Every structure is written in structure tokens, then in C-alpha cells.
Amino acid sequence: MVGLSSKLESLDLEDQNDTHIDHINTQVLDKHAQNIKTDELSGGKTKKTTKDKANRATVENVLDPRTMRFLQALTSRGVISEFNGCLSTGKEANVYHAYSGTGSNGDKERSELAIKIFKTSILVFKDRERYVDGEFRFRNSRSQHNPRKMIKVWAEKEFRNLKRIHQSNVVPAPKPVEVKSNVLIMEFLNRGDGFASPRLKDYPFKDAADVAYYYHTMISYMRLLYQNCRLVHADLSEYNALVHQKRLYIIDVSQSVQPEHPMSLDFLRMDIKNVNGFFERFSIDIFSERIIFQFVISEMLEKFMGDYNSSEDLVEYMAKNLPIKTTPEDEAEDEVFRSLHLVRNLGGLEERDFDRFTMGKFDLLKSLIANDNKKNAKNFTASEQFDLSSSSEDENEDDFEEDENDGDSDNGESDSEEDTEDESDGDYVEKSKELKHKKHEDKDVKKQRKDDAKDAKREKRKTKVKKHIKKRLVKKTKSKK
Ligand SMILES: Nc1ncnc2c1ncn2[C@@H]1O[C@H](COP(=O)(O)OP(=O)(O)OP(=O)(O)O)[C@@H](O)[C@H]1O
Numbered sequence: 425m426v427g428l429s430s431k432l433e434s435l436d437l438e439d440q441n442d443t444h445i446d447h448i449n450t451q452v453l454d455k456h457a458q459n460i461k462t463d464e465l466s467g468g469k470t471k472k473t474t475k476d477k478a479n480r481a482t483v484e485n486v487l488d489p490r491t492m493r494f495l496q497a498l499t500s501r502g503v504i505s506e507f508n509g510c511l512s513t514g515k516e517a518n519v520y521h522a523y524s525g526t527g528s529n530g531d532k533e534r535s536e537l538a539i540k541i542f543k544t545s546i547l548v549f550k551d552r553e554r555y556v557d558g559e560f561r562f563r564n565s566r567s568q569h570n571p572r573k574m575i576k577v578w579a580e581k582e583f584r585n586l587k588r589i590h591q592s593n594v595v596p597a598p599k600p601v602e603v604k605s606n607v608l609i610m611e612f613l614n615r616g617d618g619f620a621s622p623r624l625k626d627y628p629f630k631d632a633a634d635v636a637y638y639y640h641t642m643i644s645y646m647r648l649l650y651q652n653c654r655l656v657h658a659d660l661s662e663y664n665a666l667v668h669q670k671r672l673y674i675i676d677v678s679q680s681v682q683p684e685h686p687m688s689l690d691f692l693r694m695d696i697k698n699v700n701g702f703f704e705r706f707s708i709d710i711f712s713e714r715i716i717f718q719f720v721i722s723e724m725l726e727k728f729m730g731d732y733n734s735s736e737d738l739v740e741y742m743a744k745n746l747p748i749k750t751t752p753e754d755e756a757e758d759e760v761f762r763s764l765h766l767v768r769n770l771g772g773l774e775e776r777d778f779d780r781f782t783m784g785k786f787d788l789l790k791s792l793i794a795n796d797n798k799k800n801a802k803n804f805t806a807s808e809q810f811d812l813s814s815s816s817e818d819e820n821e822d823d824f825e826e827d828e829n830d831g832d833s834d835n836g837e838s839d840s841e842e843d844t845e846d847e848s849d850g851d852y853v854e855k856s857k858e859l860k861h862k863k864h865e866d867k868d869v870k871k872q873r874k875d876d877a878k879d880a881k882r883e884k885r886k887t888k889v890k891k892h893i894k895k896r897l898v899k900k901t902k903s904k905k
């Protein structure tokens with residue numbers, strides 16, 4: 425294998441300016457691409473021609489001179505000792521195999537690394553803004569419209585999320601090693617013969633019981649991610665889970681968000697749909713999407729005697745206690761669930777719903793999404809999840825110094841009657857659609873609409889329950905549990 429450092433040393437690019445980068449890219453990488461092994465680990469997916477290697481390096485826009493410099497720095501610092509084949513060329517990043525240490529002459533043990541290099545293409549990252557927007561942890565990065573900086577944020581986001589998951593010790597994930605600009609270094613999950621551990625998609629299940637085990641494990645991870653790591657994966661599927669030493673590992677967490685993100689529940693719902701969609705094909709018993717959703721977000725599980733941090737205990741509970749999806753009505757219910765507008769907190773409740781809540785007729789989101797279906801909702805206790813003021817987010821974790829006050833919107837709210845609570849509630853999806861149409865509205869119509877809205881709000885305020893009363897009620901329901 426050819427060491428990266430020798431290749432990189434010959435690239436005297438320090439004085440080049442950014443406007444020439446594409447040109448340099450083509451020249452330098454065409455010249456050196458054949459030295460970078462890009463096909464060794466790709467499992468036959470890549471065309472094995474030198475031309476193709478050169479194209480990938482330049483066209484994919486990953487190994488640009490700047491990125492090469494970062495790799496060089498990592499090599500000279502001894503983080504990387506060898507940079508090898510390309511494992512995957514994805515939409516947002518390429519993943520390479522590398523070694524750290526040589527294992528000889530008293531050098532540190534030779535270990536395998538996966539190097540994820542995020543693409544510098546602006547288009548991909550435009551689409552990703554919605555994951556960073558609304559993340560309190562990245563509030564200072566939002567204004568950065570410089571694509572290079574956004575990519576850096578993206579790589580850092582994956583590094584931090586990976587670190588959070590890995591440190592939680594409840595959901596297996598590759599150990600993050602380092603992040604530098606758009607380059608993320610992590611532990612390589614090895615199948616044992618030089619190849620990467622298979623994705624869930626490619627894993628040869630032994631039998632139906634094996635499939636069911638991985639299905640239940642995946643659901644337990646969604647819950648552990650949400651409850652323990654305070655994350656929603658947001659791109660969970662058979663492509664982003666690897667089976668390593670018979671254990672399921674979660675990867676690709678750059679887009680993962682905290683539960684406080686305004687779209688976290690929508691992302692969660694999407695993850696559940698993807699996971700169910702994959703396992704449904706194997707003709708095993710499947711839970712309804714709504715039941716899984718409740719299982720994930722409910723803090724307490726009725727009759728659960730196990731360890732809330734244990735995937736195995738959750739899997740066992742799930743298999744015994746969760747009702748399976750059997751009838752066409754169950755499917756119809758899931759259809760409804762997919763189209764539901766998700767309410768996150770008390771502020772998001774309509775007046776009539778709030779009256780029902782105070783009369784003890786339903787228990788926030790759990791019952792809203794359950795349609796008061798007692799048969800299915802009885803296993804869960806969910807109300808705490810949506811009182812955001814009680815969120816205590818990894819505040820003692822060094823790497824998350826920005827995380828404090830996450831989603832503290834409740835604390836920051838005034839009790840004034842004039843607050844804008846009605847605008848800031850959870851109905852973001854429908855509202856954003858509406859606003860698009862309003863853009864082209866006639867001036868007078870707009871004025872009239874605004875006046876009407878004001879009148880309606882004035883009326884609504886007359887019967888509005890004051891916030892401190894709402895809070896007291898939430899506390900009361902909590903203390904009952
Ligand atoms: N730590 C790792 N160990 C082994 N293989 C890995 C590791 N990380 C990623 N891979 C491999 O690289 C592939 C792509 O990784 P990842 O999903 O993180 O990147 P991606 O750019 O998001 O890909 P895509 O756009 O296709 O989703 C994975 O499917 C997996 O096969």
C-alpha cells in the first residue's frame with residue numbers, strides 16, 4: 425500500500441488561491457489519483473480503470489487540494505498512517521479505509537479507520553439546511569452561508585452525534601476519532617477479512633427469528649437514541665445500520681437532531697416508516713408505526729420490569745407486549761398517523777383539546793396520536809416528553825457546551841396575554857405550506873386577512889387559559905406518575 429504522506433508531500437499547493445482550485449483539482453488529482461487506491465474495498469461496485477479513479481477524485485469533488493492538505497496534516501500528526509481504498513461514494517460523502525499506527529518498532533497498535541469525507545458540492549448541502557436550522561447546538565452556524573463552512577458544521581455535527589451515541593454506551597456506533605474540516609475519522613467496523621461489516625440491507629439473515637431480532641433491536645435503538653442520547657436519527661434505514669460482530673451498529677448520524685428540533689417528531693415518524701418498510705418484506709410480525717412511535721417517545725413503559733438502558737430488555741418487552749399489526753384497519757390507522765399533524769407541547773393544543781386535557785380525557789401527544797384508542801395506548805406514559813422546560817441536555821459534557829438551554833422556549837416565554845404562543849406552536853408543517861401561497865396575495869386582501877386574524881385572536885384570548893395555570897396542570901399530571 426502506498427502511504428499518503430509521500431503522495432501529499434509532493435503537492436506544493438500552499439500558495440494556490442481558491443479561484444484556481446478546480447483547475448488544480450483536475451491537474452493534481454489526475455496526476456496522483458492512480459496512487460490512491462480507490463477500488464480495493466468496494467466489493468466490485470467500482471469500475472477498475474485508472475481513468476475512473478481519476479474521475480472519482482476530481483468529479484466527486486472530495487479529494488480536492490484543500491482536503492488533501494487536511495489529510496496530510498492528519499498523517500504528519502500520526503492520526504493516519506495509510507490511506508487506502510474507497511468504501512463508498514455516497515450522495516453527501518465518500519468513505520475511505522485507512523490505518524492508524526504501524527504496529528512495528530514500538531509504534532502504537534495498527535488499527536483500522538473509516539474516513540468520511542464530506543463533499544464540497546453546494547447543492548447537497550442546501551437540502552441539508554433544514555436539519556441544522558432549528559438545532560440550538562448549531563445556532564451560531566446557521567448564518568454561515570459559506571458552503572465550506574457549512575460542510576465543516578456538517579462533519580462536526582456527525583462527530584458530535586457519534587460521540588454522544590458512543591459515549592452513551594446504550595446504542596453501538598463506531599468510535600469517533602477526530603474531525604478536521606470536512607474530514608471525519610472514526611473506527612472502522614470490520615467484517616474480519618478486510619471488508620467492512622455488512623449493512624443491514626446486505627446482511628444474510630439466518631431465519632425469521634433472526635430478522636425479528638434485528639427488527640426489534642432497531643426499534644429499541646430508536647427509543648434509546650431518543651430517551652438516552654436525546655437524538656432522532658433522521659435518516660435511519662437498512663443502509664445506515666451495520667451488523668458488526670452480530671451486533672447492530674448505527675452509522676451516518678450527521679443529520680440527527682435533538683428532540684427539541686421543531687421537526688424531530690416528523691423525522692422520527694419517517695425513520696419508523698423506513699424501518700417498518702424494510703422489515704415488512706420478510707413476512708415477520710410488524711408493529712404499527714403509531715405503536716412504535718409511542719414506544720419510542722414514552723418515558724415510562726407499563727409493566728416494564730427491565731433496565732431502561734438495555735436494548736435486550738426492551739427487545740424482550742417489545743416482543744411480549746406490543747400489539748402487532750394484523751388487520752387492514754391497522755394499516756388504515758397508520759395511513760392516518762402518517763398524515764397527522766404532530767403536537768409537541770401544551771402550547772400546541774387547541775382550546776377544545778386543552779379543555780379535554782384538563783378534564784383528564786387525554787394525555788397530550790400520546791392520546792392525540794392514539795385517537796384516544798385505549799386498547800393501544802395503555803402501555804405508555806408520554807406526557808413528560810413534551811414539556812420542554814424539563815429538558816436537561818448533556819450539560820456536563822465538554823463537547824456539548826453549546827447544548828445548554830436547548831429548546832428552552834418555555835422558560836423564555838412571558839406569561840403575558842400578548843405573547844405570540846399561537847404562532848410558535850407545533851403546527852409548523854401546515855403553516856409553512858400556507859405561507860407560500862400568501863406570498864402572492866393582494867395587498868387589501870392581506871390587510872383584511874390580518875385584521876380578521878387579529879380579531880379572532882382577541883376573541884380567543886378572552887377564553888384563553890393562562891400559561892401559569894397550564895404549567896401548574898402539567899406539574900400536577902407529572903407528580904401523579
Ligand atoms: N465506520 C465504518 N465502518 C465500516 N464501514 C463504514 C463505516 N462508516 C461508513 N461505512 C460504509 O460506508 C457507507 C457510507 O457511509 P455513510 O452512510 O456514513 O455515508 P453517506 O455519504 O451518508 O452515504 P449515503 O449518502 O449513501 O447515505 C456505509 O453504508 C458503510 O457501508
Ligand SMILES: [Mg+2]
Pocket residue numbers: 514663664676
Ligand atoms: Mg448513509
